[in-house]
């Protein structure tokens with residue numbers, strides 16, 4: 001009898017319940033936003049997610065302080081929940097054990113599965129403390145690397161000359177600037193192995209990641225690091241990078257010991273290898289060349305595409321606003337003639353119109369961060385007002401749409417180069433506020449809180465040096481035939497400057 005009850009009634013019930021559980025979307029209490037007309041194909045998501053789908057969610061939910069959900073392109077089994085800004089404080093200061101940024105990056109790039117080193121607390125610290133403290137002493141070197149690399153790579157532009165992919169030039173310029181800063185002169189400067197290796201590695205990852213993922217079923221992707229020649233070749237590059245770092249690391253560890261002994265000895269080295277050595281010596285832990293390589297390669301990774309695509313975005317905005325470009329040239333001339341010698345943080349800081357222009361470019365295009373503060377919930381979490389989300393959910397805020405919301409930024413569809421300069425002057429003369437690097441609740445291009453981009457000051461000075469070089473040496477424009485080609489391209493959740501748009505340059509007579 002009991003057996004009959006179990007098999008005929010309980011088991012089917014259990015089955016139905018299980019089926020219901022596994023097919024019911026997690027976070028089904030959060031409204032799902034889809035395309036209205038019924039076309040929810042992948043192709044539609046690719047072209048219309050940012051403008052149509054998220055535009056609708058922003059209007060119908062975010063503006064009413066409500067969360068909503070969309071199909072999660074990174075992990076279809078988990079919800080992607082877009083939060084209204086009232087939760088910003090609760091998310092930005094949350095510990096990684098609750099809402100993890102690293103877990104999000106890991107899933108985005110299948111990093112752990114492919115054996116690619118992840119961003120880490122120590123890597124972020126070396127930028128947040130070491131890099132930011134030393135930045136002032138690095139500007140002259142960065143300028144030398146910037147000017148030297150442009151001079152090497154730009155064609156002769158006596159007359160209007162096309163550069164088919166300015167992105168590639170900018171990327172090499174920035175890679176050179178960052179190599180000097182992160183790995184020091186012994187291996188970072190000039191035509192070094194390190195530069196070739198890191199640039200090649202960044203290209204390799206970009207070119208092969210999607211291909212590798214398409215080759216293996218998701219559940220077997222972890223095998224790729226043993227079987228796949230592309231994945232193994234990335235590992236080989238990292239191993240070579242580790243070998244290049246061995247001597248520099250030994251030199252820094254030895255110098256630091258001498259310095260401790262002499263107490264007031266001045267520092268021999270000031271670069272990424274040294275900053276990591278500082279962190280590990282403080283913790284009393286051993287640092288190996290392979291660990292240095294892992295941390296530095298991730299920093300290279302976090303910085304090259306983000307800064308180069310920001311630079312291209314700003315360049316295309318300067319082309320679209322030639323009057324502003326001219327006014328910035330005058331600003332540069334004014335600051336240059338009042339100060340001799342190479343640029344410094346102080347003199348770069350006096351380029352306030354350029355700074356405001358760069359911040360406006362970030363507001364207008366969000367620098368590819370349509371979704372901001374993306375995190376994965378590590379535990380089920382209930383917000384202070386009772387709203388709850390399941391563990392595994394991805395959360396994010398709509399930074400791009402916020403940038404175009406008249407309640408945050410009046411007249412948002414006007415690209416106004418002086419918008420932030422006026423705010424800055426009105427605030428209290430020459431404030432630290434409303435700068436390119438200022439993290440505020442109404443502009444999230446550098447994230448916010450615990451993980452706010454620690455490289456943003458370095459990015460700012462690099463971008464200014466790049467823009468100053470281009471503005472003072474060239475006139476630039478887009479060819480007439482290309483005027484209709486979109487300057488920005490959108491694909492799924494990413495909105496980026498169009499790398500395939502050629503730019504024409506012509507040398508300016510001094």
Ligand code: HEM
Pocket residue numbers: 101119120121123124127131299302303304306307310367369372373374444445446447448449450451452453454455456458459
């Ligand atoms: C214009 C260029 C850049 C943009 C737009 C940018 C943007 C961002 C954003 C949005 C985040 C995530 C913040 C969050 O979710 O709260 C981030 C994190 C990070 N960025 Fe940048 N970034 C740029 C340049 C750089 C550079 C040059 C470096 C190199 C030093 C860098 C290193 C990092 C690191 C290490 C993190 C992780 C921070 C952590 O682990 O706490 N970024 N960046």
Ligand SMILES: *[C@@H]1O[C@H](CO)[C@@H](O)[C@H](O)[C@H]1NC(C)=O
Pocket residue numbers: 144145146147148149152172176189190191192195
């Ligand atoms: C990096 O910059 C230096 C100094 O301007 C230059 O000599 C070198 O050729 C550059 N390296 C590369 C790979 O462009």
Ligand SMILES: *[C@@H]1O[C@H](CO)[C@@H](O)[C@H](O)[C@H]1NC(C)=O
Pocket residue numbers: 203206207
């Ligand atoms: C990254 O890869 C894509 C697709 O393979 C390619 O179209 C794009 O040009 C690459 N980007 C860079 C900067 O090489």
